[in-house]
Amino acid sequence: MRLFILLFITIGALSCAQTSKWKLVWADEFEYKGLPDSSKWKYDVGGHGWGNNELQYYTDANLNNARVDNGILTIEARKETIDSNAYTSARLVTKGKGDWSNGKIEVKAKLPKGRGTWPAIWMLASTTPLEWPDDGEIDIMEHVGSNPGYIHFTIHTKKYNHVIGTQKSDTLLLPDAMDAFHVYAVQWNEQKMEWFVDGKQVFEVTNDGTGKDAWPFNQPFHLLLNIAVGGNWGGQKGVDDSIFPQKMLIDYVRVYQLQ
Numbered sequence: 001m002r003l004f005i006l007l008f009i010t011i012g013a014l015s016c017a018q019t020s021k022w023k024l025v026w027a028d029e030f031e032y033k034g035l036p037d038s039s040k041w042k043y044d045v046g047g048h049g050w051g052n053n054e055l056q057y058y059t060d061a062n063l064n065n066a067r068v069d070n071g072i073l074t075i076e077a078r079k080e081t082i083d084s085n086a087y088t089s090a091r092l093v094t095k096g097k098g099d100w101s102n103g104k105i106e107v108k109a110k111l112p113k114g115r116g117t118w119p120a121i122w123m124l125a126s127t128t129p130l131e132w133p134d135d136g137e138i139d140i141m142e143h144v145g146s147n148p149g150y151i152h153f154t155i156h157t158k159k160y161n162h163v164i165g166t167q168k169s170d171t172l173l174l175p176d177a178m179d180a181f182h183v184y185a186v187q188w189n190e191q192k193m194e195w196f197v198d199g200k201q202v203f204e205v206t207n208d209g210t211g212k213d214a215w216p217f218n219q220p221f222h223l224l225l226n227i228a229v230g231g232n233w234g235g236q237k238g239v240d241d242s243i244f245p246q247k248m249l250i251d252y253v254r255v256y257q258l259q
Contacts, residue, residue, distance in 0.1 A: 118234025
């Protein structure tokens with residue numbers, strides 16, 4: 001009888017796993033022209049360093065810094081002055097327009113190049129006010145232009161973050177990341193988070209079961225797309241002004257959840 005029960009449970013679990021499938025719940029294919037779709041994106045705006053001594057001013061609804069054409073979203077960092085900032089760029093966010101507590105996020109992108117660029121595809125908790133790192137950060141992709149081709153995948157939490165040197169992260173060498181499109185993805189549930197590049201798993205973090213300080217990811221998160229200039233990490237080797245303007249090109253953003 002015990003063997004029968006165990007077999008029944010196992011078959012039931014397999015059946016559930018087989019019937020569950022990813023359903024597209026949010027996307028932007030960028031099949032339009034002009035500013036990013038305001039029903040899906042808004043902007044973080046300003047030039048106060050963003051906690052990392054960054055040098056850019058993020059503009060609001062400026063076609064020079066964020067625009068859509070020919071099926072591509074372009075985020076462009078430029079050498080131009082606003083207030084005391086010598087560079088402009090854009091930081092697009094989905095907060096309040098796209099927030100998810102689990103699922104799979106896919107972004108097909110080609111990265112900028114050059115010393116001083118710091119592009120990122122990442123997520124923050126949608127809480128207000130946000131407490132960092134307590135509320136968590138998911139870095140789907142980061143690239144530092146002074147170390148070309150090295151793609152970084154990271155989580156930050158109260159227990160695991162770079163300020164105290166405990167962040168959980170990994171790196172992949174992708175030499176053509178600045179010359180070709182690649183699909184950067186993360187998927188997560190209550191117990192595990194996995195990163196993928198072009199469909200191949202490259203990193204994994206599991207919930208250690210010690211609570212929110214280690215795993216604050218069971219709450220809604222939103223997506224951010226940006227190019228920073230300089231900063232504590234992106235500017236460690238300075239900024240090469242001769243490279244600008246620099247662009248991150250986004251072919252699509254797709255969000256799936258298991259159904």
